[in-house]
Amino acid sequence: MLLKGKSLIVTGGSRGIGRAIAVQAARHGADVLIAYRHESDAGYQRGDAAREVLAEIRTLGRRALALEGNVADPDYASALVEYAVQSFGRVDALASNAGVCPFHSFLDLPPQLLRDTVDINLNGAFFVTQAVARQMQRQGQGGAIVATSSISALVGDAMQTHYTPTKAGVHSLMQSCAIALGPYGIRCNSVLPGAIATDLNRQHLSDADQRSHLEKRIPLGRLGQPDDVGDCVVFLASDMARYVTGAALLVDGGMFVNLQ
Template structure:
């Protein structure tokens, strides 16, 4: 029970890595605040998905609430923190995970694609981290913030010129926050997933040749699962990692070193 009786906020919790983080945190004893967004997306209504996560957490004997909101909006972080405090009395952990990756070529990329990706992935991480950190400071008992960066922070991608800078920014944000928040006992780290099988990249990996290429380049011989990342997030959020801050943990099956 690595997170026994901790209160954890997870952004982007309706699917993929965020969903796995939320359920794994509950399995390790946490009560969870689930953030989600995108109900107006005709291709993916997240309300049924978030209800499933709530049910999963309830079946584990833990409490959870869902808070709808776009992290790119400045007030969403504060609203999430308020909801956590109102429901559970405090905030111990933030898993800043929400992100988008609409693959697109560089030369004809519409400005709105770049700006939206930047707003969700980087600005959103900043606003939510700032809100959670202020609450943790006010509580006076420290805390842990773990952001989902990416192997893309370290390697380029021709269809990801708008995405890779945001993930490099998230990595850098956690390093700087580790320095800024260390005096308050708040640890800040990031995970850097490699190729993880989620609906975010399902269309891209539907190309069997591309999927086989990635599997060949991964020393462990398989794509990652969301739970592979979630277990690492929970470790970094737990007291087992009490002397770890400013770190970035590759969770990629060895893909990065094999690309060198």
Template sequence: MRLLEGKTVLVTGGSTGIGRAAAIGAARHGANVAINYASSDDKATSCVAEIEALGQKAIAIKGDVADPTTAGDFVKHAVAEFGRIDVMVSNAGICPFHAFLDMPVETVDRTFKVNLHGAYYMVQAATRQMVEQGEGGAIVAVSSISALVGGEFQTHYTPTKAGVHSLMQSAAIALGKHNIRCNSVLPGTILTEINKADLANEEKRRSMESRTPLGRLGEPEDMVGPIVFLASEMAAYVTGAALLVDGGMFVNLQ
């Protein structure tokens, strides 16, 4: 079953990690895809190639989501190429791990601008286009288990992910009258570039695995099903929801 047949899907942070998996996964379900990426030209090109090999169309647009003008530019290019937008997957994010007491101002500001402000502007730009089209749409924002729990070296990161979760709740109310659904996914520990250095510590990695009832850390591909579901008509009556995708880590208090 191709759940996104004929749809146009936009993915931010689409050259690597969860964004890349979501972009390719959307194509497997019949979507044409536009990806935004910040710096990885070769990886963006290879992502487009993988999508095209599946028989779908794809473009990659470079831009920093922390810049408010990037959102409008991304939407404009996608509409010029595909004629419309049906789904926005707001995924771009960073997490430069750092202790709280000596956290640099620049690190805090950059994390908020990319993770929260970037999501806000991308969602706003996409939904403006959807409202103009008049046929509804779907937003899926990649929040995090960190929206619900703290982290010693993530005091700058966890508030942004709580903010993304909250943004989807408020946007669901604001946009329901336009038949635009807004939901978030909350990944647990997924093996991506964002935590590669942190999990290079084998002891820490084994500890994280032991806390996960399913016995392993997540892969980017584990996020594809939940994202595609929320983007598709199978979730036609789902909005303002948050779906944990964490192998059970959140509920394991023992």
């Protein structure tokens, strides 16, 4: 029960890594507000995935809420914080996880795709971090912010030239925020997942040869699961990591060191 009695906001919390973070946090005693966006393009009816997560969290005996919106909108970040405070009384932790990863070649990459990726992955992380940090400062008791970066912050990919800079930016954002917010007792860290089996990369991993090639490059011999990341986020959000800030935790089965 590492998060017993705490409240947590999770962006991108209806599917994949975000869902795992939300559920694992609830298992450890947290009340959870998930931020999500319309999921119809992933085969869901509007709000279905979010409702599934809320139901799972509630079976664990914790309070669970959801708010639909676009993390690239700073007003939505403020609304998330306001909703959490109204419902839970305070915000103790943030998992800034919302992100998109549409694979695309570089030379013909549409400008709008770049703008959308930066808006969601980087600007969205900035806005929600800022809104939550302001609330934590008002509360005066510190807090924990954990952002989902990626192994892609450290390595390149020909089909991710619009994506990798945003994840490097998220990693850098947490480092700078660790300095800016340390005086308020607010810890800021990032997790850098490797190849995690989620909806985000389902199409990329559907090719058996591609998947086998990838697994052979991972020393632990398997793709990661969302819970592998969720557990690490829970640790960084908890008092067990009370002296950890500005850190970047690779959650990749050893893939990064094997790429060197």
